[in-house]
Amino acid sequence: MVVEDVLSKEKIEADLEHESISSAPGLRTDIIVSAENFKMQFEKFEMDPEIHFVFLHNIVSENEIKEKLIPVIKELSE
Numbered sequence: 177m178v179v180e181d182v183l184s185k186e187k188i189e190a191d192l193e194h195e196s197i198s199s200a201p202g203l204r205t206d207i208i209v210s211a212e213n214f215k216m217q218f219e220k221f222e223m224d225p226e227i228h229f230v231f232l233h234n235i236v237s238e239n240e241i242k243e244k245l246i247p248v249i250k251e252l253s254e
Contacts, residue, residue: 179209182241188249203227206252209245211235228252 183190195203197214201221210218212231230245 178236178238179241179245182238182245186242186246188246190249207245207248209241 180192183192193205197210197217200208200218201223204224205227207228207230208218209230209232212233215229215231218229228248228251230248232240232244234240
């Protein structure tokens with residue numbers, strides 16, 4: 177939910193969904209945001225190479241989300 181707050185404050189519209197890690201291989205998305213401790217689990221799957229991952233040390237840190245996610249969003253919108 178903190179990601180939604182950050183995007184709202186930045187006036188960035190996005191369709192966000194919560195998914196289980198086990199459903200990751202079938203996802204059709206631009207970005208996956210997750211906690212760093214789940215990175216190894218995602219690496220076990222064959223994922224769409226077009227998906228960008230943003231791994232967070234503190235998933236409730238608005239500063240970290242802004243610092244890591246916003247540049248990826250800007251890159252994708254260029």
